[in-house]
Amino acid sequence: MEDLENRKRSRNDDDALSIRSKRHQSNNGDWQTLDYCDYTVGWVCALPIEMAAAIAILDSTHVPLPPHKGDSNNYTFGRVCGHNVVIACLPSSQYGTNNAATVASNMSRSFPSITIRLMVGIGGGVPDGGIDIRLGDVVVGNEVMQYDLGKILPDGQFQRTGRTTTPPHTILTAVSKLQADYENAPSRIPSIFCDMLDRNEQMVSYARPSFPDRLFRHTYKHTQEMDSCERCSPWEVLERPHRETAKPRVHYGKIASGNQVIKDGETHAKMAEELGIICFEMEAAGLHDFPCLAIRGICDYSDSHKNKAWQKYSAAVAAAYAKELLSVIPTQQRRDTETTYPTTDPALLQSRMEAVLGLLTFEQIDSRHATIKTQHSKTCQWLLGHPKYVEWLEPIHFSSHHGFLWISGKPGAGKSTLMKFAYTHAKNKWKATADATVISFFFNARGVQLEKSTEGMYRSLLFQIIQTFPDVLYNSDHIFQTRHSQATWDVETLQTLFSHAVKRLGQRQITCFIDALDECDVSEVENMVEYFEDLGDQAAESQTKIYICFSSRHYPHIEIRNGLKLTLEDQPGHGEDLEKYVRSKLRAGSSKASQEVSAEILERASGVFLWVVLVVDILNREFRDGRMWAVKRRLRELPDGLSNLFKDILCRDNQNMDDLLLCIQWILYAARPLTCEEYYFALVSGLDPSPENLVRWDRESTTTTAMELYLLSSSKGLAELVKSKKRTVQFIHESVRDFLIKDNGIRQLWPNHAANFESYSHDRLKQCCDNYCNIDISAIVPQPLPAASSERAKDLRTRVPEEFPFLDYATRHVLHHANSAEDNIPQIPFLRNFELKRWLYLFNLFQQYEVRRYTIETSLVYILAEHNLPSLVRSAVDNGFEAHSKGERYKHPILTALKNGHEEVYKTLQPHYNASDKIIDQKEYRKMFSLSKTISVLHYAAERDNLLLLTHLLEFMAPIVNAQSGWRGCTPLGYAASNGHEACLRALLSCGAHIEAAGEDGRTPLLHAARGGYEAVVRLLLDQDAQIEAADKDGRTPLSHAAGLYNNEAVVRLLLDQDAQIEAADKDGRTPLSHAARNGIEAVVRLLLDQDAQIEAADEDGRTPLSHAAGSWNGREAVVRLLLDRGAQIEAADKDGWTPLSYAVDKNRNEAVVRLLQ
Structure with a gap:
């Protein structure tokens, strides 16, 4: 009994030490379980700006662990x-030093590895x-001493005892290694720094600030009445040798640390000479029990002229230096241990939820939901009592309509107004119920890509579910781990996450409204409907309460197997x-005549609300003149159907048809929706680009009210300002676009332009x-431009768009419109006459980062390649523009296309390079992609x-495809397999990659793919x-x-179909069934048992699958029950x-205890 208690105590201590974070996907795609013991690098900062910089250089972020008791630190x-x-x-x-010591002590206690x-x-x-x-150099402290710790001697002298x-x-050997590397190659600090700015x-x-780097004589005191050194004597500035480059240099030496800020140059100079100091700071000396390397970026000269610039x-x-140093230190990997499981700790759950919502x-x-007009008073109420709507929400009918x-x-x-009403009503009905939530997504064809794609829909729906039920992250939250905020998701992954969330609902309920399916690509809608059908089948089988309401136009070929329909x-x-x-x-x-008009409107409406709204508005203009006979005549003249009505509105008179044409072109083909101010000046620049009109905005003569009136008149009432976060110009309804494009409205209105209307429009917008x-x-913007990070530049980036509202859009998108016009309207005359230096000046004006500005020598082909304009690139190089032009950040046009993933541009330029051309070497590629040497x-x-x-590397560099590098000695094929990258896998295999090449852990590409759950890759291998x-x-x-x-049943089934040994035991004697039972994967346990897996197969400790399942985390009672049912x-x-x-x-698995006792 005593042994049992000791064993239990030991196990509980282990559990306390191993509170787990979510399972994390490392860069090679291999799932690892992280806990406090997995963290091997401790990084301490004194200031928030230092911590922000540290976070910004991370390759990936992990979800936080809950703090240990007594640990007051807040970790990233x-x-x-x-x-x-x-x-x-x-x-x-x-x-x-004292505060630093406290933080370091807490960190050491919480993270023992x-x-x-x-x-x-x-x-x-x-x-x-x-x-x-x-300033901007780096000092690495090979020694640290505390300069202000000591005692006063009898003679009054201060004796340091620190x-x-x-x-x-x-760590010092790693510093030496990196120092030696600097003798052969330049530091990667600049590229790491630039990558940080790119990603953040x-x-x-x-x-890098534009504030001057001035070193005053240490005897010269700062002028105290000013923060800046504007009144400090320039004659006291020391002359120093000119540096050829502004890149930071790294220095090595002794750092002095103390609790006092000393702003006296003479004092510091004296101490530096006496003690051999090259840097002063305030924390490192407090870390006696946290032996560390101090790395300091130099921000001042420790004198009275200190400032924060x-x-x-x-x-x-x-x-950046710290990151480069870590790149030369071999990684330390903990041996894979048994899988642990997601926690139910509230603090960890909250932190996970916040991180996931951000992704x-x-x-x-x-945005779309907010722009849909609320229903007219007392309308839409009928839906709540409609028999089909009532039946939809009745649980008793779920098995029939799923x-x-x-x-x-x-x-x-x-439809959208009705859906908004239904969603709002359901939201209010269930808002006080803890076990129910109401979610929605409104597709928007006029919005950005995520507003009109199923990727955006799944992300939005998951966001809303997790807000209410954060525990649905269990077992799937590892998928979020290495993603940066707002990263691109693939729909398959999102569907997997959504399915898992639904499976974890239990007795809770989700009611979901998805509006305007017709405003999404039809192929995406077909896939989505098929997915939701399968989800509905599973929900009906498991009695999961998920209710989904779609709305759309009539689809002639998309149906659902089960469900209610309402026209x-x-x-x-x-x-x-x-x-x-x-x-x-x-x-x-209320006259008889007016009642007749009302009746005719309703009879001809055919149920189309927008037709009624437009007709009523037209007739009210006639009513204002009091001519009832004219009202009736106007009503008879108005055609039935929306398309015909739009044509009537646009062609009723021939006034301002040029304005209307340009209005339609801008709304249809703008690179993004325009603000009202941008729209106004865009039309001015196309209709009357005279010098007196193309001037800074005079708000007194042209008010915003006048601009809004012009929007209504130029669009003849078919465009409006949408009331979203940023008010933009759009058609009043998607059906206006349908009339113009799908119903040949353009051909009817402007037959001369119909053949190549899109190219013609882009050419005009370009102009x-x-x-x-x-x-x-020139009145407000100087030449040359101030540094991008300067306050003057920031002020210009704010002021210029206020004075010249269309200039930012015009600069960023003039070449985009030319590229879109190129297919039917040759742009080579435009390119030859394009004022490149003027454009470079304007483009640089709007850039927040100096690194993103171009030099004045930048070639046009490089710019076209970097901005992904393949048609213009093709036209330029075919007509004599130099494809090999060098310079700028990525050296060659083909390399900027490569870096930015512009495939069509790359393929256009590729024939102009030979495989024998050594464009750049391996070192430059590392710098381009901010890679470590590992x-x-x-x-x-x-x-x-x-x-x-x-494919570029395979062609131009002839790399060794079987080289072992990076994580655990993996080959490139292993990397591709562990991330499920089928196309890369095929390319590597075709170039001779060894299919059985194993890393240091002995894992082959097939094993990596199986671990990741990549069925297609497993099948290929x-x-x-x-x-x-x-x-x-192992x-x-x-x-x-x-x-x-988890979620790996398909791979298990595939391997079994290929005769994988079902009883293959690892070195601990555990069979696949034991691993599945241990992790509580019911579907796989069932599959293995159906294939006659040995239910009593015991491991080296004598534990059976049932033993492992019984000791698993909460929620695995289903596996215990299944194993018992199978004997x-x-x-x-x-x-x-x-x-x-x-x-x-022992594990407090109460449900399993009850089941076993039964």
């Missing part, structure tokens, strides 16, 4: 160059003593709504942009599924004769790994005499 978790890193910052406004400790931030440089330290500490030997656009203030940049370069959201996630209701109707019938225009309630609207809005009094780009801005560019391409880069029983160093086969992972021995004891019941009691 992530991965850098293969290392798992935990970052902490000192409390706000609390600096010095930390072996690499870094203190990274800013410091004050001491350029004396022959060391040319400049000890000198040195970093651990292992909001960090523009971290760019260089702090952010210096913090960023220090973080799913996008700016316009609810939770589906499809509302269809004609264009403009009012809007056939409903009596809808007809009554039309009548209520006409009665309320038609200003015709509008080009005209506006020639506007005179991973080759080919590995990177395989990992990121960058087929374009991979098996078709290429991959060894199905190849085991890793003795686990592909089937063993596949069986132990598992309930009393089977392991080598320590523990039965399944013993493990269930």
